[in-house]
Amino acid sequence: MLSNAFERTRPRQTWAAPGPTDRHPLAETVDSALKIVIVGGFGVGKTTMVGSISEIRPLSTEEVMTQAGTGVDDLRGVRHKRTTTAAFDFGRITVDATRVLYLFGAPGQKRFWFLWEQLFTGSLGAVVLVDTARVEDSWYAVDRLEHHGMPFVVAVNRFGPGPSLDRVRTALDLSDDVPLLECDARRRESSRDVLITLVHHLASSGRTTAKDPT
Amino acid sequence: MRADPLHKEKPDRLYMVTGGRGGADEPSLDSVALIVAESEPSPEMQSEHAAVLRLCARPTAVVELSAELGLPVSAVRVLLADLLDTGAVTARHPAPSTVREGPQHDPDTLKQVLLALQRL
Numbered sequence: 001m002l003s004n005a006f007e008r009t010r011p012r013q014t015w016a017a018p019g020p021t022d023r024h025p026l027a028e029t030v031d032s033a034l035k036i037v038i039v040g041g042f043g044v045g046k047t048t049m050v051g052s053i054s055e056i057r058p059l060s061t062e063e064v065m066t067q068a069g070t071g072v073d074d075l076r077g078v079r080h081k082r083t084t085t086a087a088f089d090f091g092r093i094t095v096d097a098t099r100v101l102y103l104f105g106a107p108g109q110k111r112f113w114f115l116w117e118q119l120f121t122g123s124l125g126a127v128v129l130v131d132t133a134r135v136e137d138s139w140y141a142v143d144r145l146e147h148h149g150m151p152f153v154v155a156v157n158r159f160g161p162g163p164s165l166d167r168v169r170t171a172l173d174l175s176d177d178v179p180l181l182e183c184d185a186r187r188r189e190s191s192r193d194v195l196i197t198l199v200h201h202l203a204s205s206g207r208t209t210a211k212d213p214t
Numbered sequence: 215m216r217a218d219p220l221h222k223e224k225p226d227r228l229y230m231v232t233g234g235r236g237g238a239d240e241p242s243l244d245s246v247a248l249i250v251a252e253s254e255p256s257p258e259m260q261s262e263h264a265a266v267l268r269l270c271a272r273p274t275a276v277v278e279l280s281a282e283l284g285l286p287v288s289a290v291r292v293l294l295a296d297l298l299d300t301g302a303v304t305a306r307h308p309a310p311s312t313v314r315e316g317p318q319h320d321p322d323t324l325k326q327v328l329l330a331l332q333r334l
Contacts, residue, residue: 023282025272026248031306033246033275034327053334059281066288085286090277095330099323102246102275119245119277119287124319124327192334199328202319 024056026100034095035102036195037120039145040129041137045157045185046105047089049129052191054091054103062087065114086112088119103195108141116144125198126152129185132162135171142172151205153179155194177205243291243298248273248306262293263302270303 038046051058065084089105106115108128126145130138138154145152156168163171165180174180179197184190250273255264262283269282276294280287297303 023269025274028272030248030273033244033248034323035246059278061277061281061284061287063280063287064289090281092275093330093334095323095326099326100275101327101330102277104277122244124324188334192331196328196331199324199331203321203324203328 022057027094027097029097030094030100031098033100033102035104035120035123036125036127036198037104037106037116037123038127038129039106039108039141041108041131041134044129044131044134044137046107046129049127049157049183049185049191049194050089050091050103050105052186052188053093053195055093056091058089058091058105060087060089063115063118066118084111084114086115088115108138110140113140113144116148123150125202126150127194127198128152128154130154130156130168130172131159132156132168133159135168138172142174151198151202153181153194153198153201155181155183155185155197157185158182243276243294243305244307245277245287246275248275249279249294249303250274250306251303253302263297266290266293266297267302273306 038049040046047058062085065086086107088107091103093101093103095101104120104123106112106120126141128138128141128145142152142154154168154172154174156162156165165182169180179201181194181197183194249266249270251267251270253267255267259267262285265283266279269279274282276290277287279294280290283290285293294303294305298305
């Protein structure tokens with residue numbers, strides 16, 4: 001499928017090879033970091049989007065599921081118990097002299113959702129990246145983000161002709177106030193516009209929340 | 215699937231570098247907390263600890279350490295707990311904004327993020 005080809009053309013093996021020469025350290029003055037998560041099914045273009053806007057070549061790493069609250073034997077358990085491992089990519093954008101924004105590309109399937117608890121709490125918001133050929137891959141992510149009250153926008157990564165945005169909105173059962181737009185994750189300007197839409201959405205939902213404190 | 219250091223390692227390495235401890239006792243260390251070395255690596259240090267100190271000569275996010283060291287984020291948190299305990303590193307925590315804290319994003323931060331994106 002064309003959609004899979006997007007992610008398979010990435011020179012991924014080179015990202016996994018750490019080396020001091022590849023590093024682009026942050027400025028000494030940076031003292032706080034923000035995060036935005038791009039979540040979606042396999043092959044939808046998450047890593048492509050991260051790569052198109054990150055100022056560093058995206059890095060790739062993994063997290064293993066730990067059980068919250070046990071405190072003692074999570075990693076000891078690696079020796080004996082089966083664990084879930086989730087790979088994810090990330091990049092970053094310098095905001096100003098003191099702030100940096102991290103962009104995570106994360107799998108949206110249920111078995112990988114532990115990443116949210118372990119890594120993505122405190123995110124500004126999320127982008128749900130959708131392939132209209134497999135809209136159902138996004139159901140779980142939309143459901144969980146709504147449940148957590150995490151602000152998000154939905155971006156349809158266009159791989160060719162497909163259903164209208166209205167049909168996508170219906171298929172995802174999105175409320176009217178969730179921004180929905182098309183993008184081409186390969187293009188920096190297009191990916192940037194998705195993030196700009198998210199930040200505008202955060203600003204407007206912030207005002208709403210402020211009026212109605214809970 | 216992927217030929218990266220994580221997959222080549224036996225799980226025993228996780229056990230070795232963390233001393234068998236889990237990461238759940240260090241929930242406060244955010245995935246993008248910025249770690250800064252406060253001392254030089256010394257020869258008697260565990261090699262992973264020394265590697266962290268070298269990488270953190272400039273502020274480095276926990277997830278970046280994970281990627282550079284080829285270790286899961288949980289394992290890196292355990293290594294960092296040791297180094298934080300001894301004061302070998304300090305952590306600059308991210309701007310507070312959590313899902314359940316209500317109105318979280320200060321307008322200035324959002325404005326600066328917007329400006330940064332528009333500059334891309």
